[in-house]
Each structure stands twice: as structure tokens, then as C-alpha cells.
Amino acid sequence: MKVDYVEEGSSLRHMDIELAADELNDEFEKGVRSLSRSVKLRGFRKGKIPKDVIRQRFRSDVLEQAVQDLVPKAVNEALKERELYPIDDPRVSNLESKLGEPLRFRATFEVIPSIEVRDYKDIEATEQKTIVTDEQIEAGIEHLREQNARFDPIEGRGAQDHDIVLGDLVETPSGGGAEKRHQDVSIEVGSEAYHKSLHEMLQGAEPGAEITFTATFDADGGDAERAGKSFDVTFHVKELKEKVLPDADDELAKDMGSFDTLDEVKAEFRSQAEKRAEREDEQHLRTQLIQKLIDKNAFDPPETLTEREIDSRLEAAARDLYQKGVDPTKAGIDWNAVRAEQRAASEAAVRATLLLDRLAHQESIEVTEEEVSAELQKASEVLEKSPEALRAQMMKDGSLEQLIGRLRREKAVDFIKQHAKLK
Numbered sequence: 001m002k003v004d005y006v007e008e009g010s011s012l013r014h015m016d017i018e019l020a021a022d023e024l025n026d027e028f029e030k031g032v033r034s035l036s037r038s039v040k041l042r043g044f045r046k047g048k049i050p051k052d053v054i055r056q057r058f059r060s061d062v063l064e065q066a067v068q069d070l071v072p073k074a075v076n077e078a079l080k081e082r083e084l085y086p087i088d089d090p091r092v093s094n095l096e097s098k099l100g101e102p103l104r105f106r107a108t109f110e111v112i113p114s115i116e117v118r119d120y121k122d123i124e125a126t127e128q129k130t131i132v133t134d135e136q137i138e139a140g141i142e143h144l145r146e147q148n149a150r151f152d153p154i155e156g157r158g159a160q161d162h163d164i165v166l167g168d169l170v171e172t173p174s175g176g177g178a179e180k181r182h183q184d185v186s187i188e189v190g191s192e193a194y195h196k197s198l199h200e201m202l203q204g205a206e207p208g209a210e211i212t213f214t215a216t217f218d219a220d221g222g223d224a225e226r227a228g229k230s231f232d233v234t235f236h237v238k239e240l241k242e243k244v245l246p247d248a249d250d251e252l253a254k255d256m257g258s259f260d261t262l263d264e265v266k267a268e269f270r271s272q273a274e275k276r277a278e279r280e281d282e283q284h285l286r287t288q289l290i291q292k293l294i295d296k297n298a299f300d301p302p303e304t305l306t307e308r309e310i311d312s313r314l315e316a317a318a319r320d321l322y323q324k325g326v327d328p329t330k331a332g333i334d335w336n337a338v339r340a341e342q343r344a345a346s347e348a349a350v351r352a353t354l355l356l357d358r359l360a361h362q363e364s365i366e367v368t369e370e371e372v373s374a375e376l377q378k379a380s381e382v383l384e385k386s387p388e389a390l391r392a393q394m395m396k397d398g399s400l401e402q403l404i405g406r407l408r409r410e411k412a413v414d415f416i417k418q419h420a421k422l423k
Helices: 021-038 051-057 059-082 134-147 196-202 250-255 262-296 303-323 335-362 369-383 387-397 399-418
Strands: 002-008 012-019 091-096 103-110 150-153 164-173 180-188 210-216 230-244
Touching: 002 059, 012 059, 021 051, 021 059, 021 103, 051 059, 059 091, 059 103, 103 303, 134 262, 180 196, 180 230, 196 210, 196 230, 250 262, 262 335, 262 399, 303 335, 335 399, 369 387, 369 399, 387 399
Parallel strands: none
Antiparallel strands: 002 012, 012 103, 091 103, 150 230, 164 180, 164 230, 210 230
């Protein structure tokens, strides 16, 4: 077997492989013998068909099978000789297969690029310290009041901002199409629910009123199912209710169950907000450090890994739409455009993963069994499974290795942070 090995860029590899004509002929004759024993032909007893007949009638089929058997064996042998580990199955091209001539083809694949991470110490980064303000705490109290609001029937006046209107909404695509009925829809007047035209028409409306209008939704709006479309809408008002907020006092605190005073609630809100701000500040710093590591170690990420990362992001977006009750295939989304938009971020994510993995290797950073157990314990509490059952499941589906890899990369970022110049 002759192999010409070609490197292209940091990760793309080609092997031009040639097998002797005798190897192809031998594999072809092996197929002829096998087929002569198993095939049935009129006029011949099974197992007694002359090989010349097989060669004549089934030449292309036997040759195709011979090539299918020889090519992967040759590729695996060539990879083993050079200790190469493709990220994905090699792609075969330029195939030449004629009896009496050498079998030639090209195997193309990608490997994890050989990276020596540099300049990962003394990286300069800026720490941010987010201050939780009194205004944020008051906003939290207002949100609590909203959650505990009561809704009293309205008599003697029409709807106005912040009232709750209960009604039936019928929408039909402008220009024709099947209508959709939504019964007992609850709308807060003046909010961003459905369409601004509805809220304009609801001003002053009373129970029994029927309003009609045309709603045209922005192409880049948040409502994926209606984006860029127009609907003829009818809304029948059934009930009006006024939202009444409770006073911000100790009674509100007691309604929460575990507090006696409003000051205790505010203290808890502040504590939670400070912890959240601390996590966000830490994530902001780590993102800086990773980006600067990428900037200092430029290389082209493997296309295979980039495509996998893009696929993962699009699958997550599709799942999110499904959870919102929207069919991703009917949402009017140009998924090819989304793929293109996600490419730069996906390439950066792949670069970060490979650099951090390599850095962990260079600095002999490992994940301890205690660290894995602690992570499994936290996850088991959320999933309401025992740590042992969760470990067994993750070992079976391969996600335990992914968890260990993520923890190792987090420790690699910790290492960079410990040796960084922070301002």
C-alpha cells in the first residue's frame, strides 16, 4: 500500500492511498467465490454456478462490494501507522477502481490541531464590581406587590391602562386563511401583550363591546409565529377587572410565609441580588480572560467541531421555540441565515475549548473524584435522583466524560485567573 500524506492548515488532512491491482483482484475473486455459493440462477443448481457466469452477470456488484471492503481497511491501517485520530469518519473521494489496475482514492478528515498554548500568564483584565442599589431593591418590592395583587370587578367605567380585560380573540390572516380562536384571553391594558393596536382599541371599552382592527407584526418582533404577518382581529370584551396592589408593609412580608417584617424581605432581596451580581461579575471576568487567551493563540478551528457547535446552538433554539408552542419549521425563520450568524461565536467557542483542554494538559490540571462527586451531588438535588443513579446514567450515555471535561476547563480558567494581572 502506498500512502501520500498531505497536511492542509492546522487540522485538515488528506491521505492519497493506492492499493496494488492484485489486492483488488484478490478481493474481487473472493466475492465471486462467495456469491457462486449463495446466489440462485435459473438453469443452475445452487452452489454449482460457474465462476465465469458470476463474473459476467454480477461484475459491477462484486467489484463495488470489493471496494467497500478494501477502502475502510486501508484507511484504518494508514491512520494506525501514523497514529492519527480523526474527529469524524474520513470522507472518500477521487475513487478509481478498475480490475487489473491499482485501487486509488483520497481520504480526507480533520484532527484536533496540535496546539502549544502561549502567553496565558500575566493576562491583563479588568474586574468589575456591581453595586446593588436601593432602587433595585425597591423594584423587587414592586414586583412582589404585582405578584400579590388582587383583581376587583370594575363597574361604572371603561378599561384603562393596567386594567385586566378578559375576552375572546379571533384572528384571521389578512388576505385569507384559517381563523384562530382564543377563548378567555387575559390582557393587561397598556402592556406589550399581543399588539399595540389592541391596547389602543381597548381604551374605554366596556363588557359586551366588540372591537375589530388589523394587526401587522414586525418581521423581527418577539412573536415568531406572527412575525412579518398581518391579521384581521376581532376581540369580544367579557369582563373588566382592576388590579389592586397590596401596601408595601409588614403584612405583605408575612404573606410570604417566612418573614415578619418588610425590612427582612428587603435584606433577603439585597443578599440574593449581591450574590447574583457577584456571579455575573465573575462570569464577565472569565469571559475576558478566555477571549484574551484566544486573541493570543490564533488558529483555525476544525470545521467539523464548528459545525457541531452550530448544530447544538440551533437545536437549542428550536427546543426553545417548541417549549413556547411554536413549530420551528413554520416560524418563518431563515435557518441558513441563523447558521451564518452563529458561525463566528461557534468558532470562538471551539477555539476556547481546545485551548483550555491543551492548557490543562500542559499544566497537568486534573479533576479529582471529590470534585466530580460534589458536582453530581448538586445535579442530583435538582433532578431529584440519587448521585449513584445519576452517575450510572451519565456513564452509560457518555455525559460523565463531558462533565469531567467541563470541570477541567473551569479549573484551567481558574489557573489563568490566578496568574492574571487584574485591575
